[in-house]
Amino acid sequence: MDTFTFxxxxxxxxxxxxxxxxxxxxxxxxxxxxxxxxxxxxxxxPNNRLKSVTIELPCTIMSNRKLTDAGSEISNWLxxxxxxxxxxxxxxxxxxxxxxxxxxxxxxxxxxxxxxxLNFLTYPVKFYKQGRTTQTxxxxxxxxxxxxxxxxxxxxxxxxxxxxxxxxGRKTKxxxxxxxxxxxMQANQVYSGNLPAWDKxxxxxQYQMPYLDAGRNLISWDxxxxxxxxxxxxxxx
Numbered sequence: 001m002d003t004f005t006f007x008x009x010x011x012x013x014x015x016x017x018x019x020x021x022x023x024x025x026x027x028x029x030x031x032x033x034x035x036x037x038x039x040x041x042x043x044x045x046p047n048n049r050l051k052s053v054t055i056e057l058p059c060t061i062m063s064n065r066k067l068t069d070a071g072s073e074i075s076n077w078l079x080x081x082x083x084x085x086x087x088x089x090x091x092x093x094x095x096x097x098x099x100x101x102x103x104x105x106x107x108x109x110x111x112x113x114x115x116x117x118l119n120f121l122t123y124p125v126k127f128y129k130q131g132r133t134t135q136t137x138x139x140x141x142x143x144x145x146x147x148x149x150x151x152x153x154x155x156x157x158x159x160x161x162x163x164x165x166x167x168x169g170r171k172t173k174x175x176x177x178x179x180x181x182x183x184x185m186q187a188n189q190v191y192s193g194n195l196p197a198w199d200k201x202x203x204x205x206q207y208q209m210p211y212l213d214a215g216r217n218l219i220s221w222d223x224x225x226x227x228x229x230x231x232x233x234x235x236x237x
Contacts, residue, residue, distance in 0.1 A: 001017035001018060001019060001020075001060065002017065002018045002088065002089045002090050003016070003017060003018060003089045004016075004018060004057060004086060004087065004088050004089065005085075005086070005087045006077070006078065006084060006085075006086050006098070006100070006120075007077070007080055007084035007085065008085070009077055011059070014061070014063075014070060014073055014074050014077065015061050015062040015063045015064075015070060016059045016060070016061050016074070016116075017059060017060050017061075017062075018057050018058070018059050018088075018089075019058045019059065019060060021058055022055070022056060022057050022058060023054075023055070023056040024053070024055050024056075024237065025053040025054050025055070025237070026053065026237055027050045027051050027052070027053050027124035027125075027236060027237045028050070028051055029046060029047075029049075029050065029051070030046070030047040030048075030049045030050065030051050031044050031045065031046050031047065032044075032045040032046075032047065033045070050124035050125070050236065051124060052121055052122060052123065052124055053122050053124055053237050054119055054120065054121060054122065055086070055096065055098060055119070055120045055122050056117060056118075056119050057117070057118045057119075057120070058115070058116075058117045058118075059115070059116050059117070059118060060113070060114070060115055061074075061106060061113070061114050061115070061116055062112060062113050063112050063113075064112065065112070066111070066112070067106050067108055067111075067112065067113075067114050070106075071104075071106050071116075074104075074116075075104075078100040078118070079100060080100075082099060083097045083098060083099045083123060084097070084098065084099065085097065085098075086098035086120060086122070091126075093128060093129060093130075094126040094127060094128060094129065094235070095126065095127045095128075095129055095132065096120075096122050096123065096126050096127075097122065097123035097127070098120035098121065098122040098123070099120065099121045099122075100118065100119075100120055100121075101121055102119050104116050104117065104118055104119075122237070124236060124237050125149065125234035125235065125236055125237065126234060126235050126237055127232055127233065127234045128146060128147065128233045128234065128235075130233075131146070131147070131151070131230070131231050131232050131233030131234065132230055132232060133230060134154075134156075134228050134229065134230045135228065135229060135230075135231075136226065136227070136228050137219055137227045137228065137229055139219075139220055139221060139227075140218070140219075140220045141218075141219060142216055142217065142218050142219075143212070143217045143219055143229075143231065144215070144216055144217070145212050145213060145214050145215055145216075145217060145231065145233050146214075146233045147214050147233040147234050147235050148214055148234075148235050148236055149214055149234060149235070149236045150211045150212060150213055150214060151211065151212040151214070151231050151232050151233050151234060152185035152186050152211055152212075152232055153183075153185055153186075153210065153211070153212055153229050153230060153231045153232055154182065154183070154184045154185065154186055154229065154230045154232065155182070155183045155185075155210060155227065155228070155229045156180060156181070156182045156183075156227070156228045156229075157174070157177065157180065157181050157182075157183075157221070157225045157226070157227050158179070158180045158225060158226040158227075158228070159177065159179075159180075159223060159224050159225035159226060160177055160178055160179055160224075161176070161177060161223050161224065162174065162175045162176065162177070162223060163177060163221055163222060163223040163225050164221060164222050164223075165210060165219075165220075165221045165227070166218075166219070166220050166221065167210050167211070167212065167217055167218070167219050168213055168216075168217055168218055170208055170210065170211075171206065171207050171208070172201070172207055172208065172209060172210045173201070173202035173204070173207045174200050174201060174202065175200060175202055176200060177192075177200055177225075178192065179192070180192060180193070181197050181200055182197075183209065183210060185209060185210060185211060185232075186232055188209075212231055212233075214233075
């Protein structure tokens, strides 16, 4: 049987093994529908985002102690705040971002053997492990992406002054940067140190926040800056 790792701890530590009938739901566009009197069909109002999915992991549990004690340990392990890394032994190249927000029940089959189903609320994209590694870029270089969707990178620019970052012709303009600024498109945040730095981003029709295409990306910038990037290549679930 397979195992999974959540927030850095492997399920085998608690005697949990995933059975073969696990379920990973697919995502879809988040779209509101509006019924308009006198009009056939519904009006579609897109919210420009993908819906979260649920990963259902049915498990067997074998413990050398009472199942109630094992259940308490599992609960303490899973009930942490926010999304954490989830990896599945049968899908070793990818990292899922998941949160455990439900309760669970252990069905006892024997004194020290039982079954339990664990449901994880999961971000609608699974990420290549290699895509979360930060790399230093060369100005004017081409970065070839993997995955099936546009990627939301974390880009750090080290330097001072004004800078225009260009990815496949799309421009992001920064002004009066002091020492370092990070464009975290995973969290949709811009910060310098521990402080928000949205005031450094120039808002104008010809500029936009950066993203990477699933494929070839020509990246350049002006100014005296060093640019580092974790691309976060991913596959839509």
